Amino acid sequence: xxxxxxxxxxxxxxxxxxRLTYPRQAILDLVAxxxxxxxxxxxxxxxxxxxxxxxxxxxxxxxxxxxxxxxxGPDGAPRYTLSVAGxxxxxxxxxxxxxxxxxxxxxxxxxxxxxxxTAGVILGHRMEVYVLCPRCLEQEETTSSGSPT
Ligand SMILES: [Zn+2]
Ligand SMILES: [Zn+2]
Ligand SMILES: [Zn+2]
Numbered sequence: 001x002x003x004x005x006x007x008x009x010x011x012x013x014x015x016x017x018x019r020l021t022y023p024r025q026a027i028l029d030l031v032a033x034x035x036x037x038x039x040x041x042x043x044x045x046x047x048x049x050x051x052x053x054x055x056x057x058x059x060x061x062x063x064x065x066x067x068x069x070x071x072x073g074p075d076g077a078p079r080y081t082l083s084v085a086g087x088x089x090x091x092x093x094x095x096x097x098x099x100x101x102x103x104x105x106x107x108x109x110x111x112x113x114x115x116x117x118t119a120g121v122i123l124g125h126r127m128e129v130y131v132l133c134p135r136c137l138e139q140e141e142t143t144s145s146g147s148p149t
Contacts, residue, residue, distance in 0.1 A: 009032060009082070012065055013065065023047075023050045023051070023054045023055075023058065026047055027054075027055060028058075031043070031082065032082070035082055036081065036098040037071075037092075037097060037099035038079070038081075039077050039079055040059050041077070043055045059080060066083055068080040069081050069090065073092065073097045074095070079092070079097055079099060081099045081101070084101050086103060087103070088105070089101070089102055089103075089127045090102075090128055091131045092130055092131065093130075093135075094130045096136055098135070098136075105127075107125050107127060111125065
């Protein structure tokens with residue numbers, strides 16, 4: 001486990017011994033502006049001057065360093081958010097893909113009751129909670145009649 005959380009993505013990259021090249025810096029700046037999540041394609045679209053391969057490689061690096069979290073978006077595409085310290089889960093808006101974190105986790109308690117029935121040892125768990133975010137909920141209410149998506 002990592003004991004000291006990096007203060008910024010930049011520090012995280014440098015602490016891991018990676019050079020902060022211009023494309024990386026540009027990607028990190030963009031990612032930091034999207035606390036509710038982003039896809040690699042969105043980064044590509046917003047940084048046309050950075051090559052697609054570099055974007056994907058950098059996102060993978062951030063993931064490997066534990067600086068971002070990966071989840072599956074409503075369209076099945078991988079989505080990423082900035083990682084927060086400690087064990088946590090994500091909520092994901094099924095409409096717009098906005099992600100948020102929550103740290104209150106009672107899953108381990110549930111798993112304790114499973115322990116007796118589970119062969120082997122439970123090492124961890126993953127969970128994503130799908131929501132309609134406040135923004136999309138508001139939109140839904142203003143359009144009143146539920147139009148099919
Ligand atoms: Zn996370
Ligand atoms: Zn939403
Ligand atoms: Zn949990």
